[in-house]
Amino acid sequence: MSDNRHERGLARLAELDDEPGGEAFLARMGDLGTYIVDFAFGDIHCRDKLTVREREVIILSVLITLGGCEPQVKAHIRSLRAIGVSYEEIEEMILQTLPYAGTPRAVNAMKVLRDEQEAIQ
Structure with a gap:
């Protein structure tokens, strides 16, 4: 990985x-887009203590x-799909968030998932 946080984030x-x-x-996000690349992805998402998959599972749950x-x-x-995680x-x-986040939030996430699945059919 690059020592440059922006390059790491883009990668x-x-x-x-x-x-x-x-x-x-x-x-379109302007400076906010740069902050997202540099901080969220270049600094935080690229730390080496978790896998990319583990990070994405945590992010989706949050x-x-x-x-x-x-x-x-x-x-x-x-x-998640880009790194090979199945729809199942x-x-x-999403189902694991139900008892903690509540039914409405799980339903909303499931709707998003179904929309994604239907878009490829």
Whole structure:
């Protein structure tokens, strides 16, 4: 990995098929896009104590639990798919949030997952 946090962040995003974001999204975000690349992905997501998969599972769980983050849930479902996680495993992740995050948040995440599945059919 690069010593440059921005390069590390861009490399990690590329590994995740540029989810969440992509160049157009990051450009549209202006400075916020740079902060996302540099800090969230270049500094935090690239630490070496967890695998990319473990990080994405945690991120998806947190986003579901927060609620109101459906665009980000979608992006991280796509990230999980980009690294080879099956729809069935993602469904199980969503089900595991039910007793902790509540039914409405689990339902919203499941709707996002189903939309993603239906989009490829």
